[in-house]
Amino acid sequence: MSLPARVSLLVVAFLAVVAIGAFVVLHYFLGGPAVVDYSAGVTPDSGATVHVVMQEDPQNTVSTHPDWVSYFIQNPRTKAWEHTTLFKVPAGSRIDMTIYGFDGCTPLRNPVWGQITGTIGDVEYVNGKPYHVINSWSSCNVGHTFSIPGINLNVPMATPGLIQSNKPGLCPTSPCQPGDPKAVPYRVMTFSFNTPHATGQYFWQCRVPCGGGFVTGFGGPMSTIGFMTGNMDVVS
Amino acid sequence: MAAEAPAQPPAAAGEPNHGLRIFIPWLVLSVAADLIIWIAWRPHLPPGTMSSAGANQQFDIAIMAVLAAPVMILVLTYFAYALIVWRQKPGDEEDGPPIHGNTRIQATWIVVSSVIVLFLAVFGTVELFTAQGSGGGEGASAVFTSGVSKPLQVQVIGQQWKFTYRYPQYGGFETTDLVLPTNTWVEFHVTSIDVIHSFWAYQLGVKADANPGVDNIAYTKIYHTGSITVRCAELCGLWHGAMFDYGRAVSPAAFQSWAQATEVHLAAVTKVLPPYSLTYDPTQVAQMGKGMVANGLTGGAGLYYPPTDPAQP
Numbered sequence: 001m002s003l004p005a006r007v008s009l010l011v012v013a014f015l016a017v018v019a020i021g022a023f024v025v026l027h028y029f030l031g032g033p034a035v036v037d038y039s040a041g042v043t044p045d046s047g048a049t050v051h052v053v054m055q056e057d058p059q060n061t062v063s064t065h066p067d068w069v070s071y072f073i074q075n076p077r078t079k080a081w082e083h084t085t086l087f088k089v090p091a092g093s094r095i096d097m098t099i100y101g102f103d104g105c106t107p108l109r110n111p112v113w114g115q116i117t118g119t120i121g122d123v124e125y126v127n128g129k130p131y132h133v134i135n136s137w138s139s140c141n142v143g144h145t146f147s148i149p150g151i152n153l154n155v156p157m158a159t160p161g162l163i164q165s166n167k168p169g170l171c172p173t174s175p176c177q178p179g180d181p182k183a184v185p186y187r188v189m190t191f192s193f194n195t196p197h198a199t200g201q202y203f204w205q206c207r208v209p210c211g212g213g214f215v216t217g218f219g220g221p222m223s224t225i226g227f228m229t230g231n232m233d234v235v236s
Numbered sequence: 237m238a239a240e241a242p243a244q245p246p247a248a249a250g251e252p253n254h255g256l257r258i259f260i261p262w263l264v265l266s267v268a269a270d271l272i273i274w275i276a277w278r279p280h281l282p283p284g285t286m287s288s289a290g291a292n293q294q295f296d297i298a299i300m301a302v303l304a305a306p307v308m309i310l311v312l313t314y315f316a317y318a319l320i321v322w323r324q325k326p327g328d329e330e331d332g333p334p335i336h337g338n339t340r341i342q343a344t345w346i347v348v349s350s351v352i353v354l355f356l357a358v359f360g361t362v363e364l365f366t367a368q369g370s371g372g373g374e375g376a377s378a379v380f381t382s383g384v385s386k387p388l389q390v391q392v393i394g395q396q397w398k399f400t401y402r403y404p405q406y407g408g409f410e411t412t413d414l415v416l417p418t419n420t421w422v423e424f425h426v427t428s429i430d431v432i433h434s435f436w437a438y439q440l441g442v443k444a445d446a447n448p449g450v451d452n453i454a455y456t457k458i459y460h461t462g463s464i465t466v467r468c469a470e471l472c473g474l475w476h477g478a479m480f481d482y483g484r485a486v487s488p489a490a491f492q493s494w495a496q497a498t499e500v501h502l503a504a505v506t507k508v509l510p511p512y513s514l515t516y517d518p519t520q521v522a523q524m525g526k527g528m529v530a531n532g533l534t535g536g537a538g539l540y541y542p543p544t545d546p547a548q549p
Binding site: 106107110111112132207209215216 | 393395396397398400410412429430431473474475478502504505508509510518520521524
């Protein structure tokens with residue numbers, strides 16, 4: 001091989017290594033889902049109320065894993081649904097949460113997570129009806145949970161009910177649009193909780209083993225930020 | 237120049253008794269170190285004396301430290317003595333004398349080493365099987381038992397990524413709060429309903445694997461009230477690092493009040509729990525999910541646990 005050819009090969013190989021390194025840094029370390037900011041304009045530790053809106057979908061059609069179940073968070077400023085599970089809230093505030101449940105049912109592995117804890121009054125409202133416990137083993141009624149272990153918050157997400165698989169039922173395109181429940185069935189879960197005064201990241205997760213096809217159902221979307229688990233960043 | 241004193245032939249005329257010059261400082265330092273370990277350090281050794289298992293582990297660690305210190309000091313004393321006494325003199329280019337070994341020293345070394353190792357083997361075995369079961373899980377058939385007819389049973393259920401605690405003697409309620417009474421034998425039944433976890437109650441000296449389908453028993457008796465740090469000690473997935481909580485050891489009266497109040501408070505959710513069992517089938521949800529799919533019901537667009545999915549874990 002001639003000297004120019006060897007030099008050229010060396011340069012190309014060097015650039016390839018640099019490009020791989022840059023990709024790793026940008027994609028895995030600096031990339032990732034966006035953080036939806038619910039803290040802007042709110043004074044921390046003032047007891048102010050912040051309204052956070054999310055939805056859980058039977059799939060997502062906006063990622064490279066379209067068959068993974070996923071949460072979405074609504075941007076409070078643009079009202080657009082963002083494919084992320086990271087959101088920022090002010091410390092010492094009341095969070096009024098609304099979650100649209102579009103997904104079908106899967107039983108909880110441990111029915112104890114059917115109990116609502118950590119909310120104000122230990123209650124959640126499903127389409128306006130209060131619940132303290134939902135028995136996911138008695139019927140097709142729970143799809144997911146929204147749980148923040150760091151503040152002992154656990155709220156099961158109700159499902160639209162029994163859906164025959166041979167009928168068009170569950171929302172087919174993400175993010176789903178709340179509208180006529182007869183056209184695309186869903187449930188509306190509302191509950192409130194107070195954010196701690198201690199700032200920091202509080203991870204949240206779903207407790208339904210909804211990562212079908214993965215070990216114990218807790219792989220795939222259950223172990224990937226941006227799908228069924230994420231962080232609530234409490235800031236001051 | 238002498239290379240290694242203990243292996244030399246009988247000392248040459250005028251040669252000091254190196255063995256004695258090493259032995260005396262070693263003896264003084266070893267006695268001092270062991271006294272410091274036993275008197276000053278032992279009370280601060282982990283995991284403390286909050287429970288019988290913890291105190292037993294602290295005793296074991298202190299015994300091993302007392303045995304190890306003289307060995308380490310002998311090595312360091314010999315090393316220091318050799319550096320000082322047998323260092324090369326300026327201008328000394330002579331080789332050391334040939335060494336043919338020293339039967340007495342070799343025999344002493346082998347005997348002492350064997351005694352220490354055999355003692356530790358017997359000591360470790362006795363401590364493992366008799367004294368609180370060493371705080372570790374002993375499987376479903378524990379060799380060490382508390383000896384009391386009705387210890388407090390607490391079931392520890394590992395799941396991604398939280399421990400829950402079930403109290404079968406109080407209606408079988410299940411809670412995320414670990415509350416235990418002092419001066420009472422506690423019989424932990426540790427299990428998992430998904431992957432392998434490890435229940436590590438640090439101050440109690442209890443560390444037991446939580447395996448799906450396995451009832452792993454561990455005993456301890458708590459001596460005084462305080463906070464208990466519980467961590468998962470087995471890498472169990474994305475949020476393993478966040479799988480911790482804090483329990484409480486309280487007086488027997490306070491425990492009774494808490495347990496009775498919690499039993500009432502959690503009555504609604506206790507009704508929906510499966511009957512108390514030493515283990516739970518982790519594949520139950522997969523089977524239920526497959527049943528739904530088989531009956532034409534969707535869960536997550538019909539993607540959860542289709543019949544082709546293996547039963548897991």
